[in-house]
Amino acid sequence: xxxxxxxxxxxxxxxxxxxxxxxxxxxxxxxxxxxxxxxxxxxxxxxxxxxxxxxxxxxxxxxxxxxxxxxxxxxxxxxxxxxxxxxxxxxxxxxxxxxxxxxxxxxxxxxxxxxxxxxxxxxxxxxxxxxxxxxxxxxxxxxxxxxxxxxxxxxxxxxxxxxxxxxxxxxxxxxxxxxxxxxxxxxxxxxxxxxxxxxxxxxx
Numbered sequence: 503x504x505x506x507x508x509x510x511x512x513x514x515x516x517x518x519x520x521x522x523x524x525x526x527x528x529x530x531x532x533x534x535x536x537x538x539x540x541x542x543x544x545x546x547x548x549x550x551x552x553x554x555x556x557x558x559x560x561x562x563x564x565x566x567x568x569x570x571x572x573x574x575x576x577x578x579x580x581x582x583x584x585x586x587x588x589x590x591x592x593x594x595x596x597x598x599x600x601x602x603x604x605x606x607x608x609x610x611x612x613x614x615x616x617x618x619x620x621x622x623x624x625x626x627x628x629x630x631x632x633x634x635x636x637x638x639x640x641x642x643x644x645x646x647x648x649x650x651x652x653x654x655x656x657x658x659x660x661x662x663x664x665x666x667x668x669x670x671x672x673x674x675x676x677x678x679x680x681x682x683x684x685x686x687x688x689x690x691x692x693x694x695x696x697x698x699x700x701x702x703x704x705x706x
Contacts, residue, residue: 511650512547515527515547515548515648518624518648519647521647523595523596524593524594524595524596524623525623525625525648526590526593526594526625526645526646526647527626527627527646527647527648527649528628528632528633528642528648528650529541529544529626529627529629529650529652530629530630530632530633530651530692531630531651531652531654531692531705532630532654532659532689532692532693533576533688533689534654534659534662534666534685534689535652535653535654535705536652537630538553538555538628540628540650540652540705541553541555541626544626545624545626549623550621550623552619552622552625553625553626553627554601554616554618554627555603555604555627555628555629556581556586556628556630556631557603557604558601558602558603558616559582559583559585559602559611560576560580560581560582560604562610562611573684574684576630576685577687577691578630578631578639578688578691581631583631583638584638587639587642589601590645591645593618593625593627593645594645596620596622597620598617598618598620599617600616600617600618601614601615602614602615603616630688630691630692631691631695632649633651633695634691635695635698643698646700648701649699649700649701650700650702650703651695651698651699651701651702651703652703652705653696654705656690656693659689660686663685663686664677664678664681667680667681
């Protein structure tokens, strides 16, 4: 059962000042932490709100193959981080903006797969690396009206990731390899950015 948005998060949302520009709220967390669910809940809570995931900025598989990074897909260096920063900067202005999305079933980016309308007042941006200290990800922090980190214990993340791969038809050994070689190293990177959030939510 999905946990409702906590009262302290709701209070934070209500306390956000009204500005001429859009309010941008970051929802960050490790893989399998529940970021997408929380972001959608926040969008349902706020008037004229939209969710923009960072997954649309995965680099193309052909690019990753050339860079010998396909096995690390999902790590910070496998995203178009500069393009993502440019999008977040543009989202502050009250204009209609299209953005890329990610088709998981076909493992590819869909250009202009999503759109934020001009009358949107709040954009909830969700992704793993919204609070990193490394360039160019560190440029994002100046844009957030509020940043929320969804904190889940590492052992819980591990079990969720293993189950995710099982659900995709992988054997126990294959799921373990997938998680240990890529997902969990990425999770450690994300967990190290928790201190940069303005608010931490227990996602366990």
